Amino acid sequence: MTLPAPLTGVVPPVCTPLTPDREVDVPSLLRLVDHLVAGGVHGLFVLGTTSEAAYLTDRQRRLVVESVTAHVGGHLPVLAGAIDMSTPRVLDHVRQVTAAGADAVVVISPFYSRTHPAEIARHYRLVAAASPVPVLAYDLPVAVHTKLAAELVLELAADGVLAGLKDSSGDLAGFRAVVTGARDHPGITGFSALTGSELIVDAALAVGADGAVPGLANVDPHGYVRLDALCRSGDRERARAEQERLCALFGMVSVGDPARMGAGSSAIGAFKAALHLRGVIDCPATAEPQVPLSPDEVRRVAKFLTGAGLL
Template sequence: MTFPAPLTGVVPPVCTPLTPEREVDVPSLLRLVDHLVGAGVSGLFVLGSSSEAAYLADRQRRLVVESVVGHVGGSLPVLAGAIDMTTPRVLDHVASVTAAGADAVVVTAPFYARTHPAEIARHYRLVAARSPVPVVAYDIPVAVHTKVAPDLILGLAADGVLAGLKDSSGDLAGFRAVVTGARTRPGITGFSVLTGSELVVDVALALGADGAVPGLANVDPHGYVRLHGLCRAGDGEGARAEQERLCALFGMVGVGDTGRMGRNASALGAFKAALKLRGIIDCPATAEPQVPLSADEVQRVEEFLAGAGLL
């Protein structure tokens, strides 16, 4: 499928179901895809943070892309993360996921080694020059320890290097600057500005964002599609109520005891526990070395689902 310009709507960052042995559970993955597509999402983003891409072996990454692309059969765009530390490694992932059929690649700033904004720009230019599909920037400073400045993003967009931005920075002022610049800066056309937040989708869309990439949409895609529709229809009161329901549901990410596990393990463990409780995936396992949720913590996830009307 040709990557739309701009990409709009709800594009869930698809979780990667695993077997107890920590292999990709393809049947569960395809049921999850059906769950998302059936809710009316506008695209799928595989191999992102919610996909546990950083934990997957290269063969597992490729299997995920091949499985999802083959299953949707071009009915909606599939974006694939090409996330790694340096440009040569990212280019290896670009070659792999595009050969597997991805319609666009999603790329962070380089990490591990300290970088300069000029090197981040060079990174994106080199990746775009070698990529056969559009490149979407992924701004996630909590993971890569670098904030990609709005002017850098907009400059690359104006030069045709970037086709979009997934913003998971939490910097609403910076996000607003990109949204405004994408609309007003000469040379920028068809650039997709997507929020990665679960909690301020209504605000982001009101600012002019094109869509959202919320991890919680794995659990409740219908809610986010409904929220997007309410925002586009100008129903502020309805959108606010739906956003607040989703904010309450998002509380599940805090069920894990951070005295014994990381916040990432708690959040992804909650998403997967919820998907298991909803009958969509077979096993809630997260990738090693993440600590699994306890039975009591899973019970709390169930309570969040019940409170949101999802059980």
């Protein structure tokens, strides 16, 4: 389908359920998609950070996109991450995911080697020139060690290179500069400004965001769709209460013992444990080399679900 311009609402970064031997569990993936669709989401983002795209093989990445796009049948836009270290490798992923049916690609800055803003701009221009679908930038400095400057994003948007931004930088002021700059620029139309935060969706929408891409929406899509609707209706008090409920639920990402696992293992492990506990996916396995949650940590996830009224 044609990507809405701008894309609005809740667009979860879809977890990738795995079997115990770390293959893509397609039946669980499709049940997860049905769970998200039933929650009222407005689009799906596969092969992002929450999808564990960095840990999947190229074959697994393509299987995810093919499975999801075939299952939704054009009823929802499907965005796919094209995440890799260099422009040629990203272009390979763009070809693969668009051939598999993705409606847009979400592209991160080059990483591993240090890059100059001019090289980042060249990267996006080359990708957009070769992509048959719209390109959204993915601002994730914790992973690529480079912050996308608002000025660069707006320049690329004005030139028709970027159709939007998924901002996972945590910099609300910088995100606001993109939102207001895109709104006020006469050469920018239909630009999608999406926050990747679970915790400040209400604030991001208040400053003009078009939507949100929260990983926790895998667990509670109804909550984020409800939050989006409350914000858009101007019901600030109920929106605040819903955001605070979701903030409390997000505490599950810290159940993992930092002495034996990283924050990513803890967060993605918690999301998958929650989905398993809710009966959505068959197995909570995370991709190697991430460390799995212990039984006690899973019990703590269950307490968060109970506290949020989800279990």
